[in-house]
Amino acid sequence: MALFNRFESAIDKGIGRRKLGYLVIAAIIIFFLWFPNDASQSNYAKTVFISGFFYAIMSSSWALLAGIAGQFSFGHMAFMGIGAYVAGLIARDGFTFAMLGVSITPESISAIGSIVIGTAVAGAVGLVIGWLLLRLHDAYLALFTIAFSELFRIMMLTEYDYTGGSNGLSLRPLLQIADVDMARQVEYYLMFALLIVCLLALYWVANSPIGLFLRAMREDEDAASALGVNVVRYKILIFVFTSMIVGFAGAIFYSDVGSERIIPEQLEILQMSLIIAYAVIGGMESLIGAAAGAFISRYMLEAVRQVVISLPFGLTLPDGSDAIVWDTGYWRFALFGVVMVFTLRYMRNGLLYPIITWFSGRDIAMKETVSKRESDDEHAARIEAEDE
């Protein structure tokens, strides 16, 4: 502890915590840019990272919706699925809207065009759901979004003539690169760039007046409204915005970038629960915390698929092996559950909260303000003394 205090005071006197924080972020970005160039890394490792980037987008956008705006939705994976399924169906079958004279044929639309339409449809459905949710809060909102999510999943599962049912739907590949290694490299950078862009967009909203209004609504909708905040507008806006973010990410990820097909299994409540768990572990009210929570959790879930414990002192097992090998299977999710229980009980702001507040310097501000707290009596005595 004494060593840490010395380190802390050296940083405060020297470079400062914020600048150090920016350096750490820069170092992390450089690591991720370098990683696929490391010849020792397999395509499997890159695939794990790509999946980690995707789930980081899902969790951080959910953190904006639930942690910052207070809309505890279970519909996030469904909106992702809408983006992906619509992009896939449009690219395969085209679309005709006679009333508007719009006709899109599979030949006339590119993969990017189908992704844009998928994103727009996810946003439009977000608009309708946001409007329907206006008068619902807490458990009612959660139950409504679970029902919506299940409804969509069952539709995708049942309409197999169109959606491929449980076999899923292939989207038009976004990238056409014959070389497998090169393809994985490009896919890696694409998903990483998408994560950075999404995080910047999420941070822009969270730090704008809209972010302030969303937090006010989370605290007390009636009070926010009485202070001039148009609650209806911002509630709908946040659903549209996050639906478009995840719809876009889903359409890209399943366009053979991270996965070759979208399947209804991805839309199950279990998958949505994982998104929530990643955000809770990282920090529900911190976008970067939720993103890091998702990435680290995905990585750890892969890393503990097989646990190997070497036996010391030349010991061997009856079968002659010198290590215990444990294929964790579903037990890794149980381990993950233990981490989640620990987080909720002891660190409700997430495991990364102390680190984030330390770098931002908010812990200093908090300590200072705590020392200024006073009761009504103390407050009255202070201003009486000032009057004299």
Next chain:
Amino acid sequence: MSDINLELNKVSKRFGGLQAVDHVSFTVTEPQLIGMIGPNGAGKTTLTNLMSGTLKPSSGTIYLNGRRIDGHPPYDVTRAGLGRTFQITRALGRMTVMENMMVPGLAHNPRANRADLEARAHEILNLLTIDHLTNELSRALSGGQRKLLELGRLLMLDPSVIILDEPFAGVHPRLQATITDYINRVYEDGKAILFISHNMGAVFELSQRLIVLHHGALIADGEPGAVRNDPAVIDAYLGHDEDD
């Protein structure tokens, strides 16, 4: 001085079989300190909710500065120039005192310069003796400090009419004096203040005009001295002998 013209025309609110507000009419056309009193259940808070847009009247109209506001959502009424506080304080708990101040500031004027708004917020918080708590989460404030914060937030909106629901309830006497200073200062800035209170000492000390409600109806509206001696008001507060 702000333009002030609040006009209630036969405003009523019925909840099933209960007539909570019964054809209430009055106008406010100048900066004024107006006390609104009445026994428990008289309809004071319901009338406040009707004026602020939290509730929609069953009948009647409300105009503010020439614009009809009855049935409009609270944010719209607030932007039209009517601000309110709540009987039970509604501080935005997990937001700092400064963030609490910035919400109405930016909602009222989204393009305002943040530094200017923060300077204005500091000025108001200083007036209310809570400037040292700027970075504190509002949930950590004492009950009286939360009342002061609610009053401060209203000034960020620059409303022409302010309704204060029980501003003195449960507040330390010295902080009540701070609230009284605030009310006088805001009045001198040219705003009309309508305050509900059960603290009769404060009501008679501050008010230039008194509005009395009983069973949802307006039974007196005038100078405090005259209202105090009004038989209908005495009857409402003290009751009457069955033999009379």
